[in-house]
Amino acid sequence: MQWADWPGKSPITPDSAEHPAAFHMLDVAAVAERLIAPFPITAPLRDAMVVLAGLHDIGKISESFRAMLREGVSQPGFRHWELSEALFYVEDARIAARLGGTPRVRQTLYAAAAGHHGRPSDHMLGGLPPETRPPRALRTALQCVGEGRDPAARLIDAFCDLWPDASLDGLSLADATTLSWWMAGFCTAADWVGSNPKWFQPKTEAASLAAYLKQTHVIAAHAVAEAGIAGTAARVGGLFDFELRPMQAACSTIALSDGPTLAIVEDETGAGKTEAALLLAHRMCLAGKGRGMFFALPTMATADAMFSRASRIVGRMFDNPFVTLAHGRAGLSVPFRDLVQGSRTGGPGEITSSDWLAESNRRALLADVGIGTIDQALLSVLPVRFQTLRTYGLSSKILIVDEVHEMGEPYIAEELAALLKMHRAAGGSAILLTATLPMKLRSKLLATYDGASDATTYPALTIAGGAAITQFPPEGRPVKGPVTVERLDTSADAVTLLAKMAAEGAACVWVRNAVDDAIEAVEVLRAEGVNARLLHARFALCDRKRIEAEILARVGKNGKDREGFVLVGTQVLESSLDLDFDVMLSDIAPIAALIQRAGRLWRHMDIRPASGRPVPKPVLHVLSPDPAQVGDDRWLHGTLGKGAWVYAVADVWRSAHALFTQGQIGTPDRQRALIESVYGTDAEPVPEALLKAEQDKYGKDSADRGLAWHNIVKFSDGYRKAGRDDDDVNYPTRLGEEARVLCLARRTARGLVPWAEGEGADAWALSEVSAHRKKVDALPLPDQSSLDIMAITKDWPEWKRAQIRVCPVEEDGGICDGLRYDAECGLVFSSPSVRR
Structure with missing residues (x-):
């Protein structure tokens, strides 16, 4: 032959x-x-x-x-x-x-x-x-x-x-x-x-x-x-058995434009935007605009939650679809692993996955339905290896991006705009979900599909270049109404309030801007006799999953034994968990974050109406200095400590000024005005003491925007000229302080074992925790060349040994001088010399 x-x-x-x-x-x-x-x-x-x-x-x-x-x-x-x-x-x-x-x-x-x-x-x-x-x-x-x-x-x-x-x-x-x-x-x-x-x-x-x-x-x-890449077809029929809420009904009837379509869904937190998006995506698929969907979320935690939520409905949307979870820890998701390992019978409404798809996040975007972090989609516009595979995989999908307001920072906003342009050029349609989208960012995103709108009404459902729905009938269910805003001067006031409200049977939460401040607050509350729980991003994954499950069991949608429960957390509470509290405290933060946090206050009114709450009305207590008294650019520091460094001070001051002037987070029709009072063109000028800080922020934003323009692939040049295969590390999807991963271990008579229960790669992965690289690397971490650690890392690839440090945790929680770990407090920096 x-x-x-x-x-x-x-x-x-x-x-x-x-x-x-x-x-x-x-x-x-x-x-x-x-x-x-x-x-x-x-x-x-x-x-x-x-x-x-x-x-x-x-x-x-x-x-x-x-x-x-x-x-x-x-x-x-x-x-x-x-x-x-x-x-x-x-x-x-x-x-x-x-x-x-x-x-x-x-x-x-x-x-x-x-x-x-x-x-x-x-x-x-x-x-x-x-x-x-x-x-x-x-x-x-x-x-x-x-x-x-x-x-x-x-x-x-x-x-x-x-x-x-x-x-x-x-x-x-x-x-x-x-x-x-x-x-x-x-x-x-x-x-x-x-x-x-x-x-x-x-x-x-x-x-x-x-x-x-x-x-x-x-x-x-x-x-x-x-x-698992043969494709599927949209099924005809209804998706939900419940009465549709106003935005959901709008998504089931709005006229769709010809060709690739972009829809933006703007509604308050807890209004059922996820179900609205699924209804709209289903209609788009039936109209021939896609043969599947990819649901992009801001974090792994939100992706995990959405996977469990959407998996229950996508079998009604498509004929026996293959479904994947796409993020760096997808293999640790028990629901996803069960799906991959399950047998396929082909029965009506069945969903499944495949070993081939599960082997790589790159392949995950080829599945009929993908649920993952926004990073997996953004990599398709960066010059990294096999970014074109992601482009191809997304092209047949309805791209649904949730929590779009979290992508307003200049770098990621430019990436998102480029992603939408690329997706449209490939014939794809998209749906964006948000509760707090500034008009400027909305205009930028609508323009990617040649759309424009200056309508200020809220809620709103907008089709780029097409129809818009801005008038919605009142809901036929209990609503919480306006959220009153009250300012607290000191952390001591916050502790006193939480102790009092918990004693009266209220489920309480305090959202802090910084992990160290959250740890400190819990320690003070516990010293006052309040058995407060703690949740932040500096827990080993096994502990975080355990704590999240315990919190959901107490103050989730169907939580039990919630009376007197107190939780202190960080930004992880803004979007990752469906929680419902009677009383909320929050550190002062940008208005978008505060609105998101307030969405966890009196959330499920149909299950827990006002008559069954231990407090008479929803109140957001905000720990903040007085915006009318700004002496210098360290206006925040005396009140918040480390949390004062997290957000741009000009945005925080404008948020405080607008919030305390209005005295409430009003009904949905007032929300747009509140957002624009901080981010709009007519926003209040900052005090003179904050002008330099605002100018510095403007310079940083311009630099970040320029970096995005430099990093994003020049699609107009074509693959021959602009195609690359750089490492993901060189072209990040997000900017921020670089993280160091610590792999926690316990000492036993047979050597080091994972902090998490079990053995093997999964147990070691569940034992990982991340923290700022500069803070961690400044400490005398355990010697990685020691025999017990080398026994663990000897077969690791070089990149893994470079990025991860194995850290035995002693019986007293110590890791090294200045660093300890506790299953209920997380990773704690205890040396003042390394704390900011």
């Missing part, structure tokens, strides 16, 4: 056969046919993309690649995928005669097909020159190909014969440039499935390429389905 002398893969075992490159390329082409079928692409262009995707590894028909597989000789200068693009260029006339298209259109797609390993080749940056003589890079490439050139040319012809109607004619350069990003990810997905020996076993003979393609079509159909 003429193709047997050009291997595509080494034998899996010493006694097995090589898999010819031609067969591997047909495997990938067969997978590509399955993947591309549901997309609205004309048949000739679809076939042309299948041909190019199949020929992605044409560079394996080369002497250098064959020598590498059979003799262990490293490839000189060009790797096989770089040779693929070079051969495309060398055989451009042959390809042009069969596929058509302009030279620049073909070159744009050559780079996308060949660059399936995460980036385009550096060798062909200049493209194909008009003169006949090939450039130096091509001459070098041809030397690597050697006697493979003629077989490679014949294989190109053979592929074109198998798809005789394939054509690039009519594809403009602008469309090809946009398509190049999608195609690079499409080729990667097809190659990853087509390369998997679980499905595509090595074969050495076939009657013809056409005969081999026929048999691998059957295998490809099975492989794509088992991998």
